[in-house]
Amino acid sequence: MESLLKVEQLSRTFGDVQAVSNVSFSVERGEILGFLGPNGAGKSTTMNMLTGNLALSAGRILVGGIDLLDQPCEAKALIGYLPEQPPVYRELTVDEYLDYCARLNRIERSRIRAAVAVAKERCGLTEVGRRLIGNLSKGYQQRVGIAQAIIHVPALVILDEPTVGLDPIQIREIRSLIRALGQEHSVILSTHILPEVQTICDRVQIIDKGELVYSDTIAGLDRRMQSSSLLLALQHPPSEQELLAIGGVLSVDTIGEERLRIHFDPQHNPAQQLVDSSAAGNWGMYELIPERMSLEEVFVDITCSEHEPDTAKAAALVSS
């Protein structure tokens, strides 16, 4: 089956700055793609090009087989877009605004009322339909933005950092909303928050300095994030030699009186043996935490290994 979105060799320059260079990827139907990257990596630039907000310097974008440059109106009709800043008119009520968006997206007049009602229902806006958008909280404005993006039931929904600036409860609500969207639409979600991608997405792409440096499924990313260290807390810690004797343990750092960090060979995870030894030797283990890499570390890991393998190795040698 043909991909819903096909991006080929996408590039964009601003003057001398290469904001996005040679990015190619595709999105299948019904897939949630996480678009990850630090601030200024080119995420928003890419999103803006996908939605026709920014012209391409080079490359091609096909939405459902339609070229975005040749037939912009037909291609855009298949896309719903929520920019970083929800594009809402503060002086309109939620109902008026969604009605306007429905008209902009060429929904037949007779179906507008139903479309607005469905979008409100899905985004939990039914109660606030008659309130002014300017008086709503940031979380609700964000929902209005999402409602606007899905009102014409587009095949592809593009959300640019939809959870920025929300409180934790709102973030959870928006995330479950996005997950629900994933049942019927393809979704591209841009973010710099890793857990967001892990909980929502099927696939993840990492962009750095305008280049696509990583593309894999969530399971693949999870494996990548597995670090090779354990955090231990023991009431009666044994000597270092005893710990090093356990298979797989490479080195032991003492952090506090009762806390240790154990680096191990990824092939031999010593967790099971550590627990057994603790029980046998009465070490009084009360914490065993597999350490995971943060996004930053994964990032450094990925960008270093793909861009500058030699310098990364050299740095590793020096530090060891």
Add this chain to the structure above:
Amino acid sequence: MMIWTIARRELRSLFLSPLAWTILAVVQAILAYMFFSQIEFYMQIQPRLAGMQGAPGITELIVAPMFGNAAIILLLIVPLITMRLISDERRNQTLSLLFAAPLSMTDIIVGKFIGAVAFLLLMLLLIIMMPLSLLAGGTLDFGVLSSSSLGLLLLLSSFTALGLYMSSLTAQPTVAAVGSFGALLLLWILDWGGGDGTASSGGVMAYLSLVRHYESLLKGVFNSADIIYYLLFILTFLILAIRRLDADRLQS
């Protein structure tokens, strides 16, 4: 269809802010005052006019000056209406809603233009009500009245087109207002250096002036060259605005 959607929202948003109502009220109040003083002046000289052969009627003595004044006042007012057309959307980052929707740049610009002109048309209707009230005690030259109204409508549309272009240049409504006010005033006084219009260079400048073509319409002279001048003026600035909006996608 899309054009009407945008025009409708523009008009609606204008009336949701107090600005539109204030402008309507202030313009009406000032013009009403001028209208009444014109009537009083007419009452004073009426006995002398009665003895004259081919004396000017109330249309020439009351309606024409009022339309002349209205043009000057609206030169000040129109930039205030057009200033936020594009710049506000740019500042609130709602332009991306329009860019992401299946619309062309032409739809956006023409829609906004029509929205603003619809508001000014409303103002024009209110202004025309004043001379029509004279029908209670006299007769009007409807030819002159309609050519004056058409002239004012074309003039206001030209103001709007230029203001819309200025608004597309910036993200600051006040900058757009000052810019369009300056440009309009300059185009208005362009014929001051033109002398009597016989010198060749002065003649061109005078011909380009916005006011020259309006004056002949106020006299009831319907010259298609004047109409075409205004239509070309409007078209030019609308195309410039469309191109400017396109450029947003290219560089921003």
